[in-house]
Amino acid sequence: xxxxxxxxxxxxxxxxxxxxxxxxxxxxxxxxxxxxxxxxxxxxxxxxxxxxxxxxxxxxxxxxxxxxxxxxxxxxxxxxxxxxxxxxxxxxxxxxxxxxxxxxxxxxxxxxxxxxxxxxxxxxxxxxxxxxxxxxxxxxxxxxxxxxxxxxxxxxxxxxxxxxxxxxxxxxxxxxxxxxxxxxxxxxxxxxxxxxxxxxxxxxxxxxxxxxxxxxxxxxxxxxxxxxxxxxxxxxxxxxxxxxxxxxxxxxxxxxxxxxxxxxxxxxxxxxxxxxxxxxxxxxxxxxxxxxxxxxxxxxxxxxxxxxxxxxxxxxxxxxxxxxxxxxxxxxxxxxxxxxxxxxxxxxxxxxxxxxxxxxxxxxxxxxxxxxxxxxxxxxxxxxxxxxxxxxxxxxxxxxxxxxxxxxxxxxxxxxxxxxxxxxxxxxxxxxxxxxxxxxxxxxxxxxxxxxxxxxxxxxxxxxxxxxxxxxxxxxxxxxxxxxxxxxxxxxxxxxxxxxxxxxxxxxxxxxxxxxxxxxxxxxxxxxxxxxxxxxxxxxxxxxxxxxxxxxxxxxxxxxxxxxxxxxxxxxxxxxxxxxxxxxxxxxxxxxxxxxxxxxxxxxxxxxxxxxxxxxxxxxxxxxxxxxxxxxxxxxxxxxxxxxxxxxxxxxxxxxxxxxxxxxxxxxxxxxx
Numbered sequence: 213x214x215x216x217x218x219x220x221x222x223x224x225x226x227x228x229x230x231x232x233x234x235x236x237x238x239x240x241x242x243x244x245x246x247x248x249x250x251x252x253x254x255x256x257x258x259x260x261x262x263x264x265x266x267x268x269x270x271x272x273x274x275x276x277x278x279x280x281x282x283x284x285x286x287x288x289x290x291x292x293x294x295x296x297x298x299x300x301x302x303x304x305x306x307x308x309x310x311x312x313x314x315x316x317x318x319x320x321x322x323x324x325x326x327x328x329x330x331x332x333x334x335x336x337x338x339x340x341x342x343x344x345x346x347x348x349x350x351x352x353x354x355x356x357x358x359x360x361x362x363x364x365x366x367x368x369x370x371x372x373x374x375x376x377x378x379x380x381x382x383x384x385x386x387x388x389x390x391x392x393x394x395x396x397x398x399x400x401x402x403x404x405x406x407x408x409x410x411x412x413x414x415x416x417x418x419x420x421x422x423x424x425x426x427x428x429x430x431x432x433x434x435x436x437x438x439x440x441x442x443x444x445x446x447x448x449x450x451x452x453x454x455x456x457x458x459x460x461x462x463x464x465x466x467x468x469x470x471x472x473x474x475x476x477x478x479x480x481x482x483x484x485x486x487x488x489x490x491x492x493x494x495x496x497x498x499x500x501x502x503x504x505x506x507x508x509x510x511x512x513x514x515x516x517x518x519x520x521x522x523x524x525x526x527x528x529x530x531x532x533x534x535x536x537x538x539x540x541x542x543x544x545x546x547x548x549x550x551x552x553x554x555x556x557x558x559x560x561x562x563x564x565x566x567x568x569x570x571x572x573x574x575x576x577x578x579x580x581x582x583x584x585x586x587x588x589x590x591x592x593x594x595x596x597x598x599x600x601x602x603x604x605x606x607x608x609x610x611x612x613x614x615x616x617x618x619x620x621x622x623x624x625x626x627x628x629x630x631x632x633x634x635x636x637x638x639x640x641x642x643x644x645x646x647x648x649x650x651x652x653x654x655x656x657x658x659x660x661x662x663x664x665x666x667x668x669x670x671x672x673x674x675x676x677x678x679x680x681x682x683x684x685x686x687x688x689x690x691x692x693x694x695x696x697x698x699x700x701x702x703x704x705x706x707x708x709x710x711x712x713x714x715x716x717x718x719x720x721x722x723x724x725x726x727x728x729x730x731x732x733x734x735x736x737x738x739x740x741x742x743x744x745x746x747x748x749x750x751x752x753x754x755x756x757x758x759x760x761x762x763x764x765x766x767x768x769x770x771x772x773x774x775x776x777x778x779x780x781x782x783x784x785x786x787x788x789x790x791x792x793x794x795x796x797x798x799x800x801x802x803x804x805x806x807x808x809x810x811x812x813x814x815x816x817x818x819x820x821x822x823x824x825x826x827x828x829x830x831x832x833x834x835x836x837x838x839x840x841x842x843x844x845x846x847x848x849x850x851x852x853x854x855x856x857x858x859x860x861x862x863x864x865x866x867x868x869x870x871x872x873x874x875x876x877x878x879x880x881x882x883x884x885x
């Protein structure tokens with residue numbers, strides 16, 4: 213028996229030595245080793261073994277080489293402690309200082325044993341200060357000699373017992389950490405942008421779908437933050453107990469909000485009531501798991517079962533949403549297309565993560581980050597789905613509004629036709645009354661216009677007569693009565709009044725109110741000379757000067773109307789210029805036109821009023837001290853228009869004014885052009 217025992221010990225020692233002989237040799241050109249070779253694992257179901265125990269020949273021989281084709285080390289959900297033996301050796305030209313990285317966060321305890329060094333004990337059950345590097349995962353400094361040496365890891369986990377291992381030179385490791393943080397920053401930055409954007413949409417549109425999507429995105433971001441070991445670094449430092457369940461709690465809430473979002477987005481209550489009830493049931497399961505996980509902070513019972521239940525529920529949940537989404541799309545709901553595609557992507561990533569957690573799929577970079585990768589794609593697609601559904605709903609609303617508008621238009625058209633029939637009936641009964649009223653209104657307007665004209669035209673002759681009578685009284689008192697001159701002036705004013713009465717008080721002209729003309733041949737030169745001679749006595753305080761173009765012949769115009777127009781211009785020129793100044797009346801000619809211009813040296817008219825002075829009753833503010841109604845120039849313009857002529861004004865403040873009447877020249881057939 214002693215011989216057999218010695219033989220067994222010898223064989224175990226030989227096996228151990230052979231196992232250690234398969235050492236991973238690192239050379240100078242090796243900057244990083246993403247998958248270590250010749251790893252050996254030993255499962256401690258008791259959790260009581262020490263380093264001395266596993267180094268003993270009895271246990272050392274029980275280490276089993278890990279098949280690299282299976283990917284990273286993964287035992288699934290296991291309560292055992294896993295021992296990993298890592299044989300390392302370097303060439304003489306390779307650096308001695310390396311970093312052993314364990315890029316998986318959900319490990320309860322991680323004990324690292326290096327030859328001739330004190331053990332390093334860390335894990336998410338311990339404070340982050342226990343880690344040799346301030347790293348979101350776990351990294352240990354390693355000094356590798358040219359001789360083969362075995363390094364040991366002892367790992368336990370309440371989650372999936374996954375132990376990926378990478379070996380780095382120090383400088384490449386630091387670059388790797390920086391690049392990894394940049395990628396994570398891009399990922400979380402995108403999530404934050406989506407979160408803020410959809411919150412603004414919810415606040416502006418008051419659409420519950422955007423709020424549920426924002427809650428879904430926010431909790432998913434927190435879950436990924438916890439799963440990448442960044443939560444304890446930035447959000448809840450020192451909360452080691454919560455950190456151990458944070459990812460699972462947030463993922464449970466993600467599941468809860470995803471069910472609510474899917475129900476709302478697909479309108480399952482209207483289209484698929486059975487699917488809506490299933491979604492609400494799964495939402496309740498997720499919420500209960502989240503609450504139960506939080507309760508493990510005070511008592512840790514059933515924690516492992518809750519974590520496994522969270523992964524198990526993923527498969528039926530995703531299947532239900534996928535089936536419901538497919539049925540909704542087949543019913544013609546175009547807005548569910550992007551949603552179904554996004555959900556299939558996320559469900560695929562979650563299923564891969566669940567199968568990897570149970571060691572049903574190999575553990576590698578893709579399967580380890582499948583949930584995060586799929587979530588990035590899924591959230592982008594969901595954002596597109598929301599935009600698409602809003603666009604479709606807006607088109608539907610516009611179509612409904614258009615239909616409502618068309619219906620209203622048809623109703624209005626019917627009402628309009630009925631109203632037209634009623635109006636025609638009323639119109640037939642009241643037509644004569646309207647015609648009579650219109651005739652009376654027109655007649656009243658003509659009388660009012662005529663009254664204003666008479667008031668304006670009679671003002672000047674009456675003023676002249678009144679002033680001559682006053683002068684005669686004063687001269688009589690002084691014994692210097694200039695009777696001949698005064699009588700001549702009064703006689704001229706009287707004749708003008710008689711002419712106005714004869715012209716404007718005839719019944720037919722009163723009825724038409726300057727709407728009809730009686731043009732005739734006017735020898736313009738002689739007619740103007742006689743008109744100016746008559747006006748000399750009216751305006752004794754001004755010098756009236758006449759300039760005649762000898763080439764002018766006859767003019768085809770209404771004599772009475774033309775006289776009113778010219779006299780108004782002469783009266784205005786004298787009224788708005790100082791005594792003793794000159795008023796010039798001249799005739800001009802250009803192809804097809806004959807002009808009569810009246811110029812003064814008065815106060816002038818600002819250019820801003822050049823159009824307004826021809827309007828009825830308009831007076832410039834500076835003229836308020838001069839009597840008048842503001843009708844003279846309005847009459848002039850109306851008379852010129854009746855002759856199909858043009859009226860020009862050249863004036864500036866302080867530089868006098870020049871009014872020109874341009875009338876068409878006489879043609880061979882005696883018609884005005």
